[in-house]
Amino acid sequence: xFRVARIEGLHRGGRFVWRxxxxxxxxxxxxxxxxxxxxxxxxxxxxxxxxxGDGGAGCFLLTGLPPTLCSLHEELLKSAQQFFAxxxxxxxxxxxxxxxxxxxxxxxxxxxxxxxxxxxxxMEFGREEARHFREGGxxxxxxxxxxWPSKPPHLKPLMLKWLQEMxxxxxQLTRALSLSLGLTATGLxxxxxxxxxxxxxxxxxxxxxxxGVGAHxxxxxxTLLWQDSEGLEFLDANGQWIPxxxxxxxxxxxxxxxxxxLTAGVYPATxxxxxxxxxxxxxxxxxxxxxNPSLDVEIQTLDLPQRPAELSGRPSDQxxx
Ligand SMILES: O=C(O)CCC(=O)C(=O)O
Ligand SMILES: [Fe+2]
Numbered sequence: 001x002f003r004v005a006r007i008e009g010l011h012r013g014g015r016f017v018w019r020x021x022x023x024x025x026x027x028x029x030x031x032x033x034x035x036x037x038x039x040x041x042x043x044x045x046x047x048x049x050x051x052x053g054d055g056g057a058g059c060f061l062l063t064g065l066p067p068t069l070c071s072l073h074e075e076l077l078k079s080a081q082q083f084f085a086x087x088x089x090x091x092x093x094x095x096x097x098x099x100x101x102x103x104x105x106x107x108x109x110x111x112x113x114x115x116x117x118x119x120x121x122x123m124e125f126g127r128e129e130a131r132h133f134r135e136g137g138x139x140x141x142x143x144x145x146x147x148w149p150s151k152p153p154h155l156k157p158l159m160l161k162w163l164q165e166m167x168x169x170x171x172q173l174t175r176a177l178s179l180s181l182g183l184t185a186t187g188l189x190x191x192x193x194x195x196x197x198x199x200x201x202x203x204x205x206x207x208x209x210x211x212g213v214g215a216h217x218x219x220x221x222x223t224l225l226w227q228d229s230e231g232l233e234f235l236d237a238n239g240q241w242i243p244x245x246x247x248x249x250x251x252x253x254x255x256x257x258x259x260x261x262l263t264a265g266v267y268p269a270t271x272x273x274x275x276x277x278x279x280x281x282x283x284x285x286x287x288x289x290x291x292n293p294s295l296d297v298e299i300q301t302l303d304l305p306q307r308p309a310e311l312s313g314r315p316s317d318q319x320x321x
Pocket of ligand 1: 202218232274
């Protein structure tokens with residue numbers, strides 16, 4: 001089970017203060033409002049959630065989302081249900097293989113994780129841009145336009161609005177993360193001059209029970225995910241799977257391998273998986289948003305102002321144990 005209480009180290013004025021922190025067996029909850037009203041306090045809480053130690057899972061819920069974002073999620077859910085309910089032929093009209101940027105529809109079975117087929121279908125989007133075939137990197141072909149399905153017609157304006165809202169939110173979360181590492185709030189902004197974004201509508205059809213997507217880490221910086229029902233689980237430091245039980249008006253947030261590399265593992269990428277929905281349900285829908293640095297940025301471990309031992313929340317003498 002997830003720990004009932006855990007010890008957290010707070011770095012205050014050059015020394016460590018230890019406090020026992022209440023945990024309900026769910027993921028830590030951080031308030032969206034505070035992200036904008038008190039970035040410094042938010043950053044402190046973010047740091048505590050990201051440092052995996054004493055049973056933490058290295059991920060958190062961003063709760064109390066503003067009504068604009070909540071209604072976008074509800075509308076996108078309806079659009080996803082309408083899109084995936086169409087016959088295969090209609091969905092394959094926007095198959096990702098028709099897109100040089102690999103955007104579009106992926107049928108069930110098209111993807112695998114660690115050799116096992118992902119039991120889901122999905123529609124993949126990115127930042128809407130002109131096609132980029134720049135010199136100096138084949139990866140630049142990932143930048144370009146989306147494939148927009150003709151049905152439902154309102155999917156395009158909704159998705160464009162969501163991409164815009166999520167980019168703004170991710171930029172602010174990046175500032176909190178930067179502060180939490182002892183950098184200035186804008187210390188990581190340079191990585192995101194032309195951010196690489198992936199956004200998906202995902203549908204897990206009901207099944208007899210098994211894996212929708214096997215255990216993995218996301219390769220990017222930060223993942224923000226809206227979900228309509230249970231199934232997502234995170235691996236905590238004790239090797240226990242923690243269900244990310246859906247909480248209304250919230251996003252599940254987890255770090256990817258870019259942050260792990262930047263922080264030399266002080267903020268590890270969170271391992272997660274998705275269980276298949278039960279047959280009695282209508283299936284599961286999720287909307288993951290992957291926030292990644294510009295494609296031409298080179299990622300190297302940061303020279304952080306604090307020692308890794310301090311950032312990891314542990315005093316060097318381990319005397320709190
Ligand atoms: O659908 C979910 O809940 C998680 C999806 C996921 O982990 C991924 O696409 O990387
Ligand atoms: Fe993932």
